[in-house]
Every structure is written in structure tokens, then in C-alpha cells.
Amino acid sequence: MILKNKARIVTDQQPHINVEAVLTESERAALHDFMHHYPDPRAASLDSLKHVQKRNGWVDDAQVNAIAQVLGISIPDVEGVATFYNRIYRQPVGRHVILLCDSIACFLMGNESLADVFKKQLGIQYGQTTPDGRFTLLPICCLGNCDKAPSLMIDEDTYGLVSRAQVAEVLEQYL
Amino acid sequence: MTSENKPDNKDLPEGSAVSVVAGVAIAKAEEKAAIEAAAKAAKIEAAKIPKTEPTPIHGNGTAETHPLTWRLKHHQQVLSIDTYESLEGYEGLKKALKMTPAEVQGIVKDAVLRGRGGAGFPAGIKWSLIPMNKEGSPDVGPKYLVCNADEMEPGTFKDRLLMEKLPHQLVEAMILVSYAIGAQTGYIFLRGEYVLAAKNLNSAIYQAKAKGYLGENILDSGHNFDLHVHTGAGRYICGEETALINSLEGRRANPRTKPPFPQISGAWGKPTIVNNVETLCNVPAIIVRGATWFKGLSNGRSGDAGTKIYGASGKVKFPGLWELPIGTSAREILALAGGMQDGLELKCWLPGGASTDFLMPEHLDLAMDFDTIGKAGSRMGTGLLMVVDQTQNIVSAVRNLEEFFARESCGWCTPCRDGLPWAVKLLKGLEQGEGKAEDIDVLLQLTRFLGPGKTFCAHAPGAMEPLQSALKFFRSEFEAGVRATKVDAINHISVIQA
Numbered sequence: 292m293i294l295k296n297k298a299r300i301v302t303d304q305q306p307h308i309n310v311e312a313v314l315t316e317s318e319r320a321a322l323h324d325f326m327h328h329y330p331d332p333r334a335a336s337l338d339s340l341k342h343v344q345k346r347n348g349w350v351d352d353a354q355v356n357a358i359a360q361v362l363g364i365s366i367p368d369v370e371g372v373a374t375f376y377n378r379i380y381r382q383p384v385g386r387h388v389i390l391l392c393d394s395i396a397c398f399l400m401g402n403e404s405l406a407d408v409f410k411k412q413l414g415i416q417y418g419q420t421t422p423d424g425r426f427t428l429l430p431i432c433c434l435g436n437c438d439k440a441p442s443l444m445i446d447e448d449t450y451g452l453v454s455r456a457q458v459a460e461v462l463e464q465y466l
Numbered sequence: 467m468t469s470e471n472k473p474d475n476k477d478l479p480e481g482s483a484v485s486v487v488a489g490v491a492i493a494k495a496e497e498k499a500a501i502e503a504a505a506k507a508a509k510i511e512a513a514k515i516p517k518t519e520p521t522p523i524h525g526n527g528t529a530e531t532h533p534l535t536w537r538l539k540h541h542q543q544v545l546s547i548d549t550y551e552s553l554e555g556y557e558g559l560k561k562a563l564k565m566t567p568a569e570v571q572g573i574v575k576d577a578v579l580r581g582r583g584g585a586g587f588p589a590g591i592k593w594s595l596i597p598m599n600k601e602g603s604p605d606v607g608p609k610y611l612v613c614n615a616d617e618m619e620p621g622t623f624k625d626r627l628l629m630e631k632l633p634h635q636l637v638e639a640m641i642l643v644s645y646a647i648g649a650q651t652g653y654i655f656l657r658g659e660y661v662l663a664a665k666n667l668n669s670a671i672y673q674a675k676a677k678g679y680l681g682e683n684i685l686d687s688g689h690n691f692d693l694h695v696h697t698g699a700g701r702y703i704c705g706e707e708t709a710l711i712n713s714l715e716g717r718r719a720n721p722r723t724k725p726p727f728p729q730i731s732g733a734w735g736k737p738t739i740v741n742n743v744e745t746l747c748n749v750p751a752i753i754v755r756g757a758t759w760f761k762g763l764s765n766g767r768s769g770d771a772g773t774k775i776y777g778a779s780g781k782v783k784f785p786g787l788w789e790l791p792i793g794t795s796a797r798e799i800l801a802l803a804g805g806m807q808d809g810l811e812l813k814c815w816l817p818g819g820a821s822t823d824f825l826m827p828e829h830l831d832l833a834m835d836f837d838t839i840g841k842a843g844s845r846m847g848t849g850l851l852m853v854v855d856q857t858q859n860i861v862s863a864v865r866n867l868e869e870f871f872a873r874e875s876c877g878w879c880t881p882c883r884d885g886l887p888w889a890v891k892l893l894k895g896l897e898q899g900e901g902k903a904e905d906i907d908v909l910l911q912l913t914r915f916l917g918p919g920k921t922f923c924a925h926a927p928g929a930m931e932p933l934q935s936a937l938k939f940f941r942s943e944f945e946a947g948v949r950a951t952k953v954d955a956i957n958h959i960s961v962i963q964a
Contacts, residue, residue, distance in 0.1 A: 333716040375718040376699035394620035396779045398866040433620040438785035447661045
């Protein structure tokens with residue numbers, strides 16, 4: 292395919308990364324597996340970033356470069372995807388990421404006062420990580436859980452109908 | 467919230483890998499483990515979200531009256547392929563494979579199935595734009611079928627239910643539609659936050675493969691179809707058809723120019739059909755029961771055909787979802803939701819998501835269909851009502867909406883990228899009583915500058931809909947946020963003294 296060839300030419304001019312040193316064998320295998328789902332390897336970039344992110348919770352420069360090399364596409368292409376999507380983190384985050392829904396349905400059910408409780412108990416604002424590296428607090432658009440608003444996600448767990456009094460109980464489950 | 471509500475998954479054990487005949491087809495140990503983990507996680511997940519559905523979504527429905535949800539009447543969720551098959555599952559697909567693709571398209575066109583993602587474009591007409599060869603069967607060559615499962619419209623939670631509880635219905639629909647348009651590859655573009663939906667869909671795909679519904683030469687029809695779940699990583703704009711295609715290709719989710727339309731040149735430059743989850747889920751029933759039956763479902767309430775999953779959120783007594791004949795009035799939907807919470811009155815409502823115009827209590831009796839709500843000055847959108855009570859300051863609500871749109875702008879075109887944060891700034895000023903007299907005029911100006919035709923896609927025009935209608939209906943609340951300047955005060959005094 293023409294697209295692939297173009298991408299390959301760019302890669303030849305990129306700094307060579309020792310992929311083996313950055314990605315584990317199973318990560319590399321997963322990346323190759325993702326590529327088989329699409330007619331063009333570039334399409335696997337988001338899957339790859341999400342997979343690699345599982346290890347440390349975020350994606351560093353070396354990992355971005357290694358993904359580019361495995362997929363055979365340019366580093367800026369991978370970086371462009373990594374910086375566009377809000378669920379790919381390019382800087383360190385806490386062990387658990389709290390995503391508070393702040394869209395209109397949750398807003399009408401009092402998400403702003405709920406967010407205040409989170410901010411107070413964790414001692415951080417949106418976009419920050421607690422000093423002990425336990426939690427990062429982020430807003431997120433509608434979680435599609437509006438009948439149980441206010442709603443939030445911690446890591447891969449969804450919570451609905453969260454009251455201000457339950458915040459401490461919810462946080463205790465994540466060490 | 468976490469422990470008091472045990473999940474009622476009586477169907478779950480069947481849904482795990484245990485029921486899949488061992489040794490059939492692609493039995494990878496890894497995949498099996500993933501399905502078992504999915505079933506386990508489903509239990510944990512369900513426990514975390516308490517149920518608040520006093521009125522069941524399917525009512526007293528049957529397959530005749532509630533094509534999308536009647537199976538839930540018999541089981542809380544249908545995750546195993548055997549259960550699904552016992553409830554007319556894969557019947558539509560079997561019937562369709564005996565027809566020609568053109569015939570299948572014809573039935574859906576006759577049924578006037580309008581897109582349930584918000585725009586209401588007839589699905590049959592969309593499919594007919596796919597290039598076909600002279601024999602009326604789809605052209606040879608790569609084509610793609612993409613399911614838009616990137617449900618992120620604020621206030622919308624219908625596709626989540628369809629995918630989490632009835633994953634096979636969507637899988638069957640996609641196989642059926644792939645046959646009608648001649649697509650060999652399909653993707654379910656699912657938002658990353660729908661973890662349970664992803665697990666249930668992957669499990670459904672695995673089971674369908676084992677039974678020969680997916681893969682090569684499906685049920686000896688000669689049709690091949692491969693289906694993948696593609697999960698996203700955020701960004702509301704991915705729900706826009708062309709942005710979704712860019713995202714699928716591994717690019718930034720900026721919208722593309724139309725034309726060329728995706729039906730001619732979509733994913734990887736090939737003909738591509740993008741349909742919403744609910745739209746697709748209607749197709750198997752249409753094939754089984756026919757176009758006339760589907761058109762009759764609305765019972766003369768509306769010119770549109772079929773049923774629609776309606777819902778209500780906000781401060782109603784029982785927020786939830788209901789499958790109802792299309793054209794049901796908002797008042798009936800609110801009645802199912804138990805009405806407003808005690809002591810609250812309805813101030814205004816959004817008919818179908820954040821990007822629709824506010825409507826007033828006097829609009830409650832209008833039929834909830836694309837044309838009627840359109841004529842009232844709004845859009846039906848996704849058809850999930852969001853009610854605002856009289857204690858809610860409308861300026862704050864609109865500020866919240868515009869903050870959402872400003873944050874989710876992809877930044878591709880200037881009016882959207884710069885205009886939306888400007889609107890947020892003005893609204894914040896008015897909210898805190900520090901607005902200037904001209905701010906309201908600037909907001910009105912923005913509704914024109916960011917309106918239809920001024921931007922690359924429908925994101926900014928959608929953002930302007932709640933703003934313009936709020937300014938229309940509740941202008942005095944915006945004016946209350948204007949702090950009198952010295953000049954204003956002097957003018958005011960001079961008027962009194964004159």
C-alpha cells in the first residue's frame with residue numbers, strides 16, 4: 292500500500308531505538324496482534340499506546356518511539372495520537388486515575404459539590420496527583436450513566452449515584 | 467452503592483466460556499480465560515451500579531411490540547448465544563442470507579429506518595450509496611462497516627444498555643448489514659470507558675465465530691465477514707462520522723470534508739458505512755417481520771417508523787430508559803420516569819442530548835420524532851430527555867454545557883477552537899454577576915458566527931443550540947448577571963432626574 296511505503300521512508304530517518312530494551316516480549320507480540328486487525332499498521336497506534344500504558348499508567352518518550360518503530364510509522368504520527376486523546380497520559384499519573392463526569396446530567400445532579408469533596412479529601416485540584424502517588428483526579432465527559440448521576444470511574448470501575456458522604460468509602464478501596 | 471445491590475445475573479453462567487463447545491474452531495486458551503474474566507468482571511461491575519428501573523424498559527412487550535428489548539423480559543441480560551438463539555436470535559441473519567443483498571437493502575429502505583444516532587438519516591438510503599455492480603450485488607473490493615458505539619453525547623445512555631445486555635443483537639445486526647452492503651470487515655468503534663460492553667461484545671463475537679456466524683463462508687452463503695471491537699481513548703468528537711473514521715485509521719480525530727462522503731471514500735479510502743448501535747439493532751427484526759410491520763409500530767403517532775429507546779435523566783423520580791413507539795410524547799416519557807422529584811417543577815428540557823435546543827413545558831405534548839421536534843425549533847437528537855428544574859440557574863447550566871463543548875473541540879477550525887472558550891468566559895462572568903451589558907449581544911453574535919455552515923463540522927453549531935434557546939427563553943436570567951457599570955448608573959440616574 293502506498294500509505295505504508297510513505298511511512299516506511301520516514302522511519303528510515305528516525306533515530307534507531309532498541310525496541311527490545313523498551314518493550315517486553317509480550318508487549319511486542321500484542322502490538323503485532325493489533326496490526327492484524329487493520330489494513331494499515333498506523334491504525335494500531337491507539338491500541339498500542341493503550342496497551343503499553345497499562346504497565347506504568349502513562350507512556351514515556353522511549354515507549355512512543357518504540358511503538359513507532361514496531362508499527363513502522365513515524366514518531367510524530369504516534370505522538371500526534373498520544374497527545375490528542377485524553378485517556379493517553381504522556382506524563383506520570385497516580386496508581387489510580389479518578390475520572391469525574393462533569394457533563395450536564397451529572398452537573399444537574401450536583402457533580403460540582405461532589406468534585407469539591409474529592410478535591411478536599413485528596414488535597415488536589417483537577418489534573419493533579421496526590422503527593423503519595425496514589426490518585427490522579429481528572430474530569431471526563433459524559434460516562435453514559437446519566438440515570439445514576441452523579442457518576443464517576445476509578446481505573447476500570449464505574450460508580451453511580453455517588454453521594455458526598457460515600458467519597459471516603461469509595462477511595463478506601465484503592466490503595 | 468457498592469454492596470447493597472447484588473447483581474441479578476441469572477443468565478451469567480451460560481454467558482461464560484463454559485457453554486461454548488470445546489474444540490470448535492479458534493479455541494484459544496487465552497480467549498477463553500478472557501471471557502471467564504469478563505463474566506467475573508461483569509458481576510463486580512453490575513454490583514457497583516445500583517438499579518433504578520421501577521418501570522421495565524420493555525414494558526409488557528413482545529417481539530411484535532418491542533423489537534429491541536423484548537428479550538430482556540425473559541432474562542436480565544442475554545449473554546450466551548444459546549439463550550439468544552432460543553429467543554429468535556440469528557433468525558434475521560439466516561433469512562437475509564437467503565435473499566440477495568439488494569433485497570435486504572430494499573426491505574430496510576421500505577421500512578424507513580431513520581438513524582438513531584441523532585441525525586435521523588434513513589439507513590436504507592445511506593446503504594444504497596455504496597457502489598454496487600450490475601447484478602445488484604455489492605461490488606467486489608474492500609468495504610467497511612463501522613458501528614458508531616462512541617456514545618458520549620451528554621445525557622445519552624441507551625447504547626450502553628444494548629451492548630452490555632444484548633451484545634449478540636448488535637453482532638447479528640452487523641453480520642446482516644455487512645452482507646447487505648458487501649463489507650468483509652467490520653469495526654465496533656466503542657468508547658474506551660465502556661469496559662463491560664467491550665467484554666460482552668468480545669465474548670459474543672467469540673461465540674458467534676464458534677457457531678459459524680462469523681468468519682469465512684458464513685452459513686454456506688459464500689459471505690465472509692470479520693468483526694473487531696475497536697476501543698477509543700476519549701474525545702467526544704470521535705462520534706462525528708468522519709472524525710470517527712480518522713480515529714479508526716490511527717489519526718487525530720479531526721473531521722474530514724464532505725464530499726466525498728464515507729459511503730464512497732471512507733476508512734482507508736474505501737466505501738464505508740457508519741451506523742449507530744440502536745439503528746443497527748433494529749435491522750434483524752425488520753428482516754424477520756418485514757417493512758410494513760416496522761412502519762406500523764408507531765401506531766399512527768408519527769410519520770417515522772419503529773420504536774425508539776427513550777429515556778429521562780435529571781431530577782426526575784426514576785431516571786431510566788424505555789422502548790416506546792416512536793412519536794411518544796415527552797409527557798408520557800416523564801410520566802414513566804415518575805415525574806419530577808417532590809417539590810420540584812419542570813423549568814425546561816433538552817430533548818436529546820447536550821447539542822439540542824432547550825424546549826419549554828408547553829412543548830411536552832409534542833410527538834418525540836425527528837420532524838415534530840425539528841419544527842418546534844429543536845432536534846430530537848438521541849431522544850433521551852434531560853429535565854431542568856426551576857431551582858437551576860440556566861446561566862450556570864449553559865456555562866457547564868459550553869465548558870464541555872470548548873474542552874471537546876478538536877481545535878481544527880478557528881470559530882470552534884476560539885469561539886467556544888470565549889462563550890465560556892462570557893458565561894462565567896454573567897454567572898458571577900460580573901458581566902458587561904454587551905456580553906449578551908456578543909453571545910448572540912457567537913451563536914451566528916459558530917452556527918451551521920460557519921465551521922468544519924457540526925460540533926460548534928451543536929454547542930450553540932442550547933445557548934441560543936436559553937437566550938431566547940430565559941434572557942432575563944442572563945441580564946441579571948450584568949453588573950451595572952458607572953456609565954450605566956449615571957444614565958440610570960439621569961433618567962430618573964429628567
